[in-house]
Amino acid sequence: MKKWFKSTIVFVCVAMLLAGCQLSPSNQTKQQEITVWSFTDEAGYAIEKFEQKYPDIKVNFVNIPGNFYITKLKSALQTTSKAPDVFMIENANIRELIDVPYLENLSASPYNANELIQEQYAFVQANEKDTEGNVRAIGYQGTPGGIYYRRDLAKQYLGTDDPEKVGSQIDTWEKIFEIGEKVQQLSGNKVHALANWNAISNSYDGIPWVKDGKLVIDPTYMEVLDLVREARERHVLAEYEDGSAGYAASMQKGEVMFYPGATWGLQYTFKANAPDTEGMWGLAPGPSAFSAGGTYISMYSKSDKKDLAWKFIEFYNFDHEFLSELAKEQDYFTSNMVVNDKLAPSLSSPYLGGQKHFAFFSEAAKRVPVYERTKYDATINNDIYKNVLQLYLNQDIQTKDEVVKRIKRDVVLRFPELEVD
Amino acid sequence: MFAKTIRKDHYGYYFIAPFFIIFTIFGLYPILYSLYISFTNFDGITTPDFVGIGNYVAVLQDPLFYKTLFNTLFIWGVSVVPQLTISLVLAFILNDKLLKGRDFFRAVYFFPNIVTAASLGLLVSLIFDWQSGGLNHFLMQIGIIQDPINWKNDPWFMRLIVSSILFFQYFGYSMVIYLAGLQGIDPSLLEAAQMDGAKKKHIFIHIIVPMLRPIILFQMITSIIGGIQIFDQPFTLTNGNGGPDRAAMTSIMYLYNVAFQSTRFGYGAAIAFCLFIIIILLSVASFIMTKRKSRS
Numbered sequence: 001m002k003k004w005f006k007s008t009i010v011f012v013c014v015a016m017l018l019a020g021c022q023l024s025p026s027n028q029t030k031q032q033e034i035t036v037w038s039f040t041d042e043a044g045y046a047i048e049k050f051e052q053k054y055p056d057i058k059v060n061f062v063n064i065p066g067n068f069y070i071t072k073l074k075s076a077l078q079t080t081s082k083a084p085d086v087f088m089i090e091n092a093n094i095r096e097l098i099d100v101p102y103l104e105n106l107s108a109s110p111y112n113a114n115e116l117i118q119e120q121y122a123f124v125q126a127n128e129k130d131t132e133g134n135v136r137a138i139g140y141q142g143t144p145g146g147i148y149y150r151r152d153l154a155k156q157y158l159g160t161d162d163p164e165k166v167g168s169q170i171d172t173w174e175k176i177f178e179i180g181e182k183v184q185q186l187s188g189n190k191v192h193a194l195a196n197w198n199a200i201s202n203s204y205d206g207i208p209w210v211k212d213g214k215l216v217i218d219p220t221y222m223e224v225l226d227l228v229r230e231a232r233e234r235h236v237l238a239e240y241e242d243g244s245a246g247y248a249a250s251m252q253k254g255e256v257m258f259y260p261g262a263t264w265g266l267q268y269t270f271k272a273n274a275p276d277t278e279g280m281w282g283l284a285p286g287p288s289a290f291s292a293g294g295t296y297i298s299m300y301s302k303s304d305k306k307d308l309a310w311k312f313i314e315f316y317n318f319d320h321e322f323l324s325e326l327a328k329e330q331d332y333f334t335s336n337m338v339v340n341d342k343l344a345p346s347l348s349s350p351y352l353g354g355q356k357h358f359a360f361f362s363e364a365a366k367r368v369p370v371y372e373r374t375k376y377d378a379t380i381n382n383d384i385y386k387n388v389l390q391l392y393l394n395q396d397i398q399t400k401d402e403v404v405k406r407i408k409r410d411v412v413l414r415f416p417e418l419e420v421d
Numbered sequence: 422m423f424a425k426t427i428r429k430d431h432y433g434y435y436f437i438a439p440f441f442i443i444f445t446i447f448g449l450y451p452i453l454y455s456l457y458i459s460f461t462n463f464d465g466i467t468t469p470d471f472v473g474i475g476n477y478v479a480v481l482q483d484p485l486f487y488k489t490l491f492n493t494l495f496i497w498g499v500s501v502v503p504q505l506t507i508s509l510v511l512a513f514i515l516n517d518k519l520l521k522g523r524d525f526f527r528a529v530y531f532f533p534n535i536v537t538a539a540s541l542g543l544l545v546s547l548i549f550d551w552q553s554g555g556l557n558h559f560l561m562q563i564g565i566i567q568d569p570i571n572w573k574n575d576p577w578f579m580r581l582i583v584s585s586i587l588f589f590q591y592f593g594y595s596m597v598i599y600l601a602g603l604q605g606i607d608p609s610l611l612e613a614a615q616m617d618g619a620k621k622k623h624i625f626i627h628i629i630v631p632m633l634r635p636i637i638l639f640q641m642i643t644s645i646i647g648g649i650q651i652f653d654q655p656f657t658l659t660n661g662n663g664g665p666d667r668a669a670m671t672s673i674m675y676l677y678n679v680a681f682q683s684t685r686f687g688y689g690a691a692i693a694f695c696l697f698i699i700i701i702l703l704s705v706a707s708f709i710m711t712k713r714k715s716r717s
Contacts, residue, residue, distance in 0.1 A: 240553070245550070246554075391665070
């Protein structure tokens with residue numbers, strides 16, 4: 001009796017276990033599938049259009065927002081079975097990952113991406129190639145920057161809100177500082193020219209810190225130190241911390257005149273933070289051409305669906321029909337120069353007072369400096385330099401010699417493999 | 422009537438097995454794997470190379486590690502001393518059966534512990550914001566200051582703010598633990614002391630504190646472990662960057678930044694094990710000190 005009871009229990013348990021392991025029913029429709037990972041949901045639109053164009057391919061989209069995306073992606077790429085076929089990489093991480101062998105070489109046949117990327121802006125192309133010059137990621141997003149300004153404040157303090165005229169009044173930092181002093185006084189300290197020191201320093205992000213395995217401190221970084229100190233002393237800065245509630249509110253309230261920002265800022269920063277100010281903004285070129293952020297697509301080198309994965313990557317980056325739709329329907333500025341140049345005369349933004357923003361960004365993108373960035377640059381710039389810059393700005397570090405010493409010390413600690421004088 | 426020998430059946434093991442299986446998979450294995458990683462230069466994607474004790478040597482030479490350790494100990498020390506003393510006094514007062522509204526105050530003092538650490542950090546961050554913070558607006562409106570003060574720019578102020586948040590959050594919790602300990606003290610002892618003419622102050626110093634020594638030891642050790650692991654409050658308060666010159670960056674924040682922001686898992690794991698050793702040393706020291714005091 002006892003034995004019979006035990007055997008029954010064991011049988012039931014085994015049966016339950018096996019029930020969970022049964023084979024899934026065979027796919028009658030023979031629809032093929034690929035998996036795409038991203039850290040934002042913006043790929044959703046592209047996937048929808050892709051599936052419409054290729055109904056026999058299903059895209060399983062996994063969106064992992066937040067800081068853990070890159071950690072999860074790295075561990076997934078290591079475990080062959082769970083890795084996505086296609087994945088997005090943010091600009092901050094692209095140079096760190098570009099030489100990793102899990103990224104398929106897209107310069108090779110049958111992709112031959114080198115020819116295709118000629119349609120893209122030069123600064124985007126520079127990030128797409130590994131240290132041997134092979135394309136390993138393709139950036140679909142175009143991220144040139146400009147100065148977003150409040151038209152009402154420009155009219156009041158500069159006498160015009162015309163983008164060209166405003167642009168000529170803010171083409172050097174000195175001119176912006178002079179305006180800043182004036183508006184601060186006239187408004188009784190309520191309006192400032194810039195939100196914070198990032199507005200100046202971010203305009204120079206991307207200048208490389210490392211060349212041939214050696215730390216090289218570009219003189220521009222030292223000039224930025226002077227600029228941020230001067231801006232604070234002359235009350236040009238509203239001193240709102242980036243991303244703070246006050247910073248967001250300043251856009252709606254009209255407390256800051258100029259915000260340097262990239263293409264995506266229109267959707268994700270200004271429309272999000274100041275939804276009731278449609279028509280009150282303009283775009284003008286600032287003292288320096290720059291780009292900020294960007295998203296790149298790569299293919300997993302061990303994927304067994306490389307043909308499908310490439311179809312998706314090619315669609316997202318080089319399908320002119322789709323890219324035009326993306327630009328028109330989502331107001332999305334892509335990295336495809338050919339498409340943007342075609343759209344430039346016709347697309348305008350009601351939020352920017354009807355300004356032809358694609359024309360503006362198309363021109364701005366061609367002026368963005370092209371840098372050969374290394375895997376060290378993002379960390380040195382964001383973690384080391386920006387930290388020391390704040391100390392210098394707050395007078396906790398007095399001289400530039402101390403700044404240089406501090407940067408060198410931190411670089412040696414963080415990257416012992418680099419040569420530092 | 423009774424069995425002559427003890428039945429040594431193995432069924433007992435089945436009952437305790439689930440815990441050990443789960444602990445081995447989700448507790449022991451990750452710990453041992455982290456230990457292994459700490460001897461490599463694992464960056465999450467390339468094949469890890471064995472670097473021996475290289476990471477540990479680097480940690481011991483890393484000024485930022487010592488700085489974050491100092492920050493942690495300072496923040497912990499400044500918060501834990503008032504936390505453990507004020508909560509003890511409060512527990513003693515609220516243990517008085519004749520006190521009116523004591524249940525109300527017990528609940529009120531415990532409330533801050535229910536609020537999540539991250540929200541408290543964020544709330545305080547908003548209050549002390551330079552340009553849009555509530556405190557500066559208030560001080561300017563009543564005319565104490567002319568221009569807003571950049572509170573979060575002062576390293577020492579930042580550390581004190583984190584300590585205050587921790588104190589605010591945990592004094593109620595410590596009070597409840599003390600209250601539980603106070604229930605275990607024989608009332609006849611207190612009554613005898615009262616009959617002998619002892620004042621409340623004397624009862625507190627000569628009876629309550631010595632009798633609560635095991636509870637105080639428990640509080641000390643748990644606060645050391647919790648103190649070294651301070652993370653949420655300074656993280657949200659400083660947007661994860663540790664504030665001016667990383668003044669409010671705690672050791673665990675540094676570990677998090679190294680391991681999960683810079684994906685230097687080997688170095689991060691070495692920091693974790695160094696902290697583990699520090700926690701053990703501090704716990705042992707605290708245990709020995711409390712024992713010695715109780716003997717003397």
